[in-house]
Amino acid sequence: MxxxxxxxxxxxxxxxxxxxxxxxxxxxxxxxxxxxxxxxxxxxxxxxxxxxxxxxxxxxxxxxxxxxLPDSNLPLPSLTAKDLEDLAFVAQHADMVGLSFVSKAAEVEQLQQHLARLSERTVAIILKIETQRGFEQLPALLLSAMQAGSCGVMIARGDLAVECGFERLAEVQEEILWLCEAAHVPVIWATQVLESLASGGLPSRAEVTDAAMSDRAECVMLNKGPRVMQAVQTLDSILRRMQAHQRKKSSMLRSLHVAHTTWHLEPANS
CATH class of the missing domain: 2.40.33.10 (PK beta-barrel domain-like)
Incomplete structure (x- = not known):
C-alpha cells in the first residue's frame, strides 16, 4: 500500500x-x-x-x-586469491591482463613479479583507473608499469565517475589523456560508448559527441548488446571523420567542408 x-x-x-x-x-x-x-x-x-x-x-x-565507497579507506589487495589462481592461465595464453582498482605502484610490481615467475612471455599490463586514489597515483603507476615494457591505461569511466563525481569526469579523463600521451602510453576509452545504440534503438546526441571525443584514445571499448555490430560500424564512421580533424590532443587544422560551399549573395539595396 x-x-x-x-x-x-x-x-x-x-x-x-x-x-x-x-x-x-x-x-x-x-x-x-x-x-x-x-x-x-x-x-x-x-x-x-x-x-x-x-x-x-x-x-x-x-x-x-x-x-x-568513495570516502572509505579500503586497504584491500588489488590481486585477490582468485586472481592469483587465474594468472597461471593468463600468463600462458593472454596478450594482456587488466589490473582492476589499482591504486599503488606496489600492486603493479607484484603483478609483474607473478607474471615473470609464471612465464617468459611478455604480457601487457592494463592499468584500470577506476578510483580517485588510482587517478591521483597515476604517475607512480605508470612509472612502475612502464618498466615491464608493455602497458596501457583504461579510463574505466563507470566506477571513475562515481568515485570522483560525475561533474569531474570530463576533467579527470582529460588529465589522464594528457599524462598518458606525455608518457607515450596507449589509452583505452571505456564504458557506455554508444550504449543506447548497442542495446537497441538510436544513440543519443550526447553519445555521438562522446564517441567522437574518444578519437583521442588508441582504443575504444564497446559493451555487448544485440546491435553491437551496428555500434561498431557507427563508431568506425565517427572516428574516421574525426581523425581528419584531430590526432590525440593536436588539431589537424584541415580545411572545413563549409569553406568549399559556394555562396550567392544578393547585393544590398542602395
Whole structure:
C-alpha cells in the first residue's frame, strides 16, 4: 500500500571484509551511481545505509551490481586469491591482463613479479583507473608499469565517475589523456560508448559527441548488446571523420567542408 511502512531492504556483499573499514557519514553508491546513500551506523557484519538518491518512482537493484565507497579507506589487495589462481592461465595464453582498482605502484610490481615467475612471455599490463586514489597515483603507476615494457591505461569511466563525481569526469579523463600521451602510453576509452545504440534503438546526441571525443584514445571499448555490430560500424564512421580533424590532443587544422560551399549573395539595396 502507498505510504505503508516497509521493512528495510537487506542486500549482501561479495567482499564482506570491506565492512570493517566503513564509517558513519561516508557515501555509498550502488549500480554505477544509480542509487546513492550515506552510512548511518555500523554494526558487526552489518552496515545501515540511508538512501539519499534514487529515481522518484524507485530503482531496482539486481544481482551482481557494483558497490562504490568513495570516502572509505579500503586497504584491500588489488590481486585477490582468485586472481592469483587465474594468472597461471593468463600468463600462458593472454596478450594482456587488466589490473582492476589499482591504486599503488606496489600492486603493479607484484603483478609483474607473478607474471615473470609464471612465464617468459611478455604480457601487457592494463592499468584500470577506476578510483580517485588510482587517478591521483597515476604517475607512480605508470612509472612502475612502464618498466615491464608493455602497458596501457583504461579510463574505466563507470566506477571513475562515481568515485570522483560525475561533474569531474570530463576533467579527470582529460588529465589522464594528457599524462598518458606525455608518457607515450596507449589509452583505452571505456564504458557506455554508444550504449543506447548497442542495446537497441538510436544513440543519443550526447553519445555521438562522446564517441567522437574518444578519437583521442588508441582504443575504444564497446559493451555487448544485440546491435553491437551496428555500434561498431557507427563508431568506425565517427572516428574516421574525426581523425581528419584531430590526432590525440593536436588539431589537424584541415580545411572545413563549409569553406568549399559556394555562396550567392544578393547585393544590398542602395
Amino acid at each position: 502507498p505510504g505503508a511502512d516497509l521493512p528495510p531492504a537487506v542486500i549482501g556483499c561479495a567482499l564482506p571484509e570491506v565492512l570493517d573499514y566503513v564509517n558513519p557519514g561516508e557515501r555509498i553508491w550502488f549500480d554505477d551511481g544509480k542509487i546513492g546513500g550515506v552510512v548511518d551506523r555500523v554494526e558487526p557484519d552489518t552496515v545501515h545505509v540511508r538512501i539519499t538518491q534514487a529515481r522518484a518512482k524507485g530503482e531496482k537493484l539486481r544481482n551482481d551490481k557494483g558497490i562504490n
